[in-house]
Amino acid sequence: MAISGITNPLQAHSQAGGTSIRFDKQTKVFRIDAAGMSYLFGINEKKEPQTMYWGKRLPSMDSFAAPHSDGGLSSFDDSINTTRHEFAGWGGGLYVEPDLKITFPDGNRDLVLEYVSHAIAGDQLTILLKDISREVYVELLYQVDPKTGILRRSAQLQNKTAESLTIEQMASGTWNLPRGVDYRLRYLTGRWAGEWSLHEQMIQPGKTILESRRGSTGDQNNPWFAIDRASSNDQDQGDVWFGALGWSGSWQISVEQDQLQQIRVTGGPNAFDFGYRLVPGQHLQSPDFYAGFSDKGVGGASRLLHRFETSSILPHAPSPKLRPVLYNSWEATEFKVDEAGQETLAEKAATIGVERFVVDDGWFGKRVNDRAGLGDWYVNPVKFPHGLKPLIDKVHSLNMDFGLWVEPEMVNADSDLYRKHPDWVLNFTGRPRTEGRNQMMLNLARPDVREYIYQFLDKLLNENDIAFLKWDYNRNWSEPGWPAVAVEDQKKVYVDYVQNLYSILAELRAKYPKVEIESCSGGGSRVDLGIMRLTDEVWTSDNTDAFDRLLMQDGFSYAYAPGVMMAWVTDSPTWVNQRVLSLEYRFLSAMQGSLGIGANLNNWKPEDFATAKKMVNQYKQIRETTQRGSLYRLISPQKGSEQSVTESVSEDQGRAVTFAFLHSSQMLYRYPRIHLRGLRPDQLYKITALDGKLSANTPSVASGAFWMQQGVDVELRGDFQAAAFSLESTNR
Incomplete structure (x- = not known):
C-alpha cells in the first residue's frame, strides 16, 4: 500500500452510515467513528502513536488537544512505560509488553519506532513507522466496519536494511482502555469434551496471559476476551471492550495493568519458541486483531461480534448461506464404512428431512481403525469397489448433497505416505516422534507437503460431486522441528505452516466456490477468526450430550455466532455421562445452533423417525432466526x-x-x-x-x-x- 503525507489541515473520509476516519494536522490526532464507537489516537511529541480514547461514540463537535507522552513517575517508571502506546518496539527502556522485538546481526536488540507518514483510503488507515536509525519499517493497518464499529488491526514489518534480522516477537497491536481499577476480564477455557468454559476474574496489577503453545488455536484457551466494569452485571447494560485474534497457530493475548492502573491488551503469534529470520527486502504481516466496544453489556458485545462475523468474516459474506440440516454417519458405523451400509443410512436420513449426508472416517486407504491409513487418500476399493460415485448418486437421488470427512494434516506410521516420506512430519533429528491418536503431524510448512495436500484434495473434489468437507485435526504439535531448512530458519515453521494451511483453503475455495468446509479439531480446538474466514462452520465439541451442550454453547456464543456452531442430535444415553434425555430435548438443545444429526438411525423406532421429522421441519421454519438473529441470553x-x-x-x-x-x-x-x-x-x-x-x-x-x-x-x-x-x- 502506498504511503503519503498529509497536505490538508483536516483530512476526512466518510462512509455510509456516519462512518469516518479523520486526521487533524494541527493536533496530529486521528479519529475513527463508526456505528456506536469512537477511537482516537495521536502522534505525540516523541513521534509515538498514543491512544487517547476508545469507547462510546462522541459527538463530532468534540475535539481533542494534541497528545503528550506521560511524564512518568520516577527513573524507575519513565515515560516510555507509562505512555499508552498503540504499537511499541522493545527498546529505549521499555519493559511493559512490547508489540515488536528484534535481534539484529550485530547483536543489537534496541528498536525505537517513530511516526513517518500515513494514508487514509475509505475505511482504512495506514500508519508508517520507522526505527530511529535503521531501515526497519512497520506499517500499522486500521480498518473499521461501518455497521458494528469493530476495528481490524494488523502490522507489517519491512526489512529494508542490507542484512537479515530475526523477529522474536510480533504482535498485531495494543488496545488501551481508560484508567481504572474495577475492570473484569472474561475469557474462554476448556479441554477435549469440555470446551467453551466461560471464566471471569478481576484484572489486578501485573499481567494475565491467555495463550496457546500447541501450534494451533487449542481449546485450553480461545483467542477472545471481553472486559467490563465489575459493577455491571446485566447482560444488556454497561460498557464492554472486547476482541478476538484471527490466527490459527500458537497465539498469545496479554492483559496487563500497569503501575498507573492503565489496562493494555496486546495480541499476536505466541513469542514462545518463536524466531522468524527476515532477509533484506522481505516483509512479515501479523494476524488480524479485531476489537470493538458496546455500551449494551456483554450481550450487546456478542451481538456485534456475531453480526460482524456473519457480514464480514465468513465466506460469502455479507450473505453466507444458511446451514443445511446435516446427517453424519460416524456414530452409526465408525470405521465400518461401506457402500451398502451408507446407502441404507442415507435412505433413512432422507425420510426425516436431512439436506446433507456426510460419510465420516474410514472411507479411504487401508483405514479399518485409527492406527493406519492416514495420508493415503484414495478410495478404499473393498469398501467402495466402484468408487464414491454410486453412493453420491444415491444421495443425490434422495435430494441431499454429499459430504466427506478428511484429515489432511496428519499421517499414520502405518501408511504408504509415511513409509515413502518419513521426513515429511514435524520432527527433531534423532529424537522420538510423539504420536497422538496413533498419528503424527505432517509439516505443512514444507512446500512439497503443501503441494501434496492440495493435489489430493483437488483430485478428490474434481473427480467427485462433493458439496462439503469435514476437515478434521485430531492432535496438537510435538517436536516442531524442520530439519530440511537452515537452523536459523527452522522456527519459521510456526508461521509458514499456518500460512500454507490458509493458502490451501483459499485456493480450493476459489476453484470450487460451491464446496463448503467445516473446521473440526477433535471438537472445538481450532476455532478462531482466522480459520473462520475460510470455513463455513465449526465443530463445537465431540461431547454431544444435550445437557452439557447448553453450557458449552452458551460459552461459545460469547465469541462466535450460533450460525456457525454445529450441534448434533446423537443417541441417548451418550458415552459422555450415560445420561438419558428425550429425543425432543436433544433436538431443542441442538436447534439453538446449526442442526446436525449423528445418531445411529439403524436403531431408531418408527416413533423416533416421526419425532425427528417433526423437529427437523420446525427447525427449517426458524433456522434463519436462530442462525442469523440477535441472541439474548x-x-x-x-x-x-x-x-x-x-x-x-x-x-x-x-x-x-x-x-x-x-x-x-x-x-x-x-x-x-x-x-x-x-x-x-x-x-x-x-x-x-x-x-x-x-x-x-x-x-x-x-x-x-x-x-x-x-x-x-x-x-x-x-x-x-x-x-x-x-x-x-x-x-x-
Whole structure:
C-alpha cells in the first residue's frame, strides 16, 4: 500500500452510515467513528502513536488537544512505560509488553519506532513507522466496519536494511482502555469434551496471559476476551471492550495493568519458541486483531461480534448461506464404512428431512481403525469397489448433497505416505516422534507437503460431486522441528505452516466456490477468526450430550455466532455421562445452533423417525432466526443454574424464537417467568408453542411491550425438560 503525507489541515473520509476516519494536522490526532464507537489516537511529541480514547461514540463537535507522552513517575517508571502506546518496539527502556522485538546481526536488540507518514483510503488507515536509525519499517493497518464499529488491526514489518534480522516477537497491536481499577476480564477455557468454559476474574496489577503453545488455536484457551466494569452485571447494560485474534497457530493475548492502573491488551503469534529470520527486502504481516466496544453489556458485545462475523468474516459474506440440516454417519458405523451400509443410512436420513449426508472416517486407504491409513487418500476399493460415485448418486437421488470427512494434516506410521516420506512430519533429528491418536503431524510448512495436500484434495473434489468437507485435526504439535531448512530458519515453521494451511483453503475455495468446509479439531480446538474466514462452520465439541451442550454453547456464543456452531442430535444415553434425555430435548438443545444429526438411525423406532421429522421441519421454519438473529441470553446455564433460556430475534425484529430448558424442578416451584428482549414495543406478535406447553392464560397475540414486561410462562416440571416457542409479527 502506498504511503503519503498529509497536505490538508483536516483530512476526512466518510462512509455510509456516519462512518469516518479523520486526521487533524494541527493536533496530529486521528479519529475513527463508526456505528456506536469512537477511537482516537495521536502522534505525540516523541513521534509515538498514543491512544487517547476508545469507547462510546462522541459527538463530532468534540475535539481533542494534541497528545503528550506521560511524564512518568520516577527513573524507575519513565515515560516510555507509562505512555499508552498503540504499537511499541522493545527498546529505549521499555519493559511493559512490547508489540515488536528484534535481534539484529550485530547483536543489537534496541528498536525505537517513530511516526513517518500515513494514508487514509475509505475505511482504512495506514500508519508508517520507522526505527530511529535503521531501515526497519512497520506499517500499522486500521480498518473499521461501518455497521458494528469493530476495528481490524494488523502490522507489517519491512526489512529494508542490507542484512537479515530475526523477529522474536510480533504482535498485531495494543488496545488501551481508560484508567481504572474495577475492570473484569472474561475469557474462554476448556479441554477435549469440555470446551467453551466461560471464566471471569478481576484484572489486578501485573499481567494475565491467555495463550496457546500447541501450534494451533487449542481449546485450553480461545483467542477472545471481553472486559467490563465489575459493577455491571446485566447482560444488556454497561460498557464492554472486547476482541478476538484471527490466527490459527500458537497465539498469545496479554492483559496487563500497569503501575498507573492503565489496562493494555496486546495480541499476536505466541513469542514462545518463536524466531522468524527476515532477509533484506522481505516483509512479515501479523494476524488480524479485531476489537470493538458496546455500551449494551456483554450481550450487546456478542451481538456485534456475531453480526460482524456473519457480514464480514465468513465466506460469502455479507450473505453466507444458511446451514443445511446435516446427517453424519460416524456414530452409526465408525470405521465400518461401506457402500451398502451408507446407502441404507442415507435412505433413512432422507425420510426425516436431512439436506446433507456426510460419510465420516474410514472411507479411504487401508483405514479399518485409527492406527493406519492416514495420508493415503484414495478410495478404499473393498469398501467402495466402484468408487464414491454410486453412493453420491444415491444421495443425490434422495435430494441431499454429499459430504466427506478428511484429515489432511496428519499421517499414520502405518501408511504408504509415511513409509515413502518419513521426513515429511514435524520432527527433531534423532529424537522420538510423539504420536497422538496413533498419528503424527505432517509439516505443512514444507512446500512439497503443501503441494501434496492440495493435489489430493483437488483430485478428490474434481473427480467427485462433493458439496462439503469435514476437515478434521485430531492432535496438537510435538517436536516442531524442520530439519530440511537452515537452523536459523527452522522456527519459521510456526508461521509458514499456518500460512500454507490458509493458502490451501483459499485456493480450493476459489476453484470450487460451491464446496463448503467445516473446521473440526477433535471438537472445538481450532476455532478462531482466522480459520473462520475460510470455513463455513465449526465443530463445537465431540461431547454431544444435550445437557452439557447448553453450557458449552452458551460459552461459545460469547465469541462466535450460533450460525456457525454445529450441534448434533446423537443417541441417548451418550458415552459422555450415560445420561438419558428425550429425543425432543436433544433436538431443542441442538436447534439453538446449526442442526446436525449423528445418531445411529439403524436403531431408531418408527416413533423416533416421526419425532425427528417433526423437529427437523420446525427447525427449517426458524433456522434463519436462530442462525442469523440477535441472541439474548435470558437465563444463563452458568454457575449451576437449574434453568437455561435463549432468545433469537430476527434482524427486522419481526420474529423471535425462544428455547427454555429445565434441569430439575423442586418443591412445586414453577419455572421462572421468561421476559423477552429485543422486540418492538408497539408491534403485535402472535405466539406459537413449538414444543412443550405455554401457560393456559397466555394470550395468543400481544404487543412486544407485553412479552418483554409481562413475560411468558412455560409449563416445565420434572427432570431434563425443554420447551420452545416462537413469536411472529402480525404485520408479516
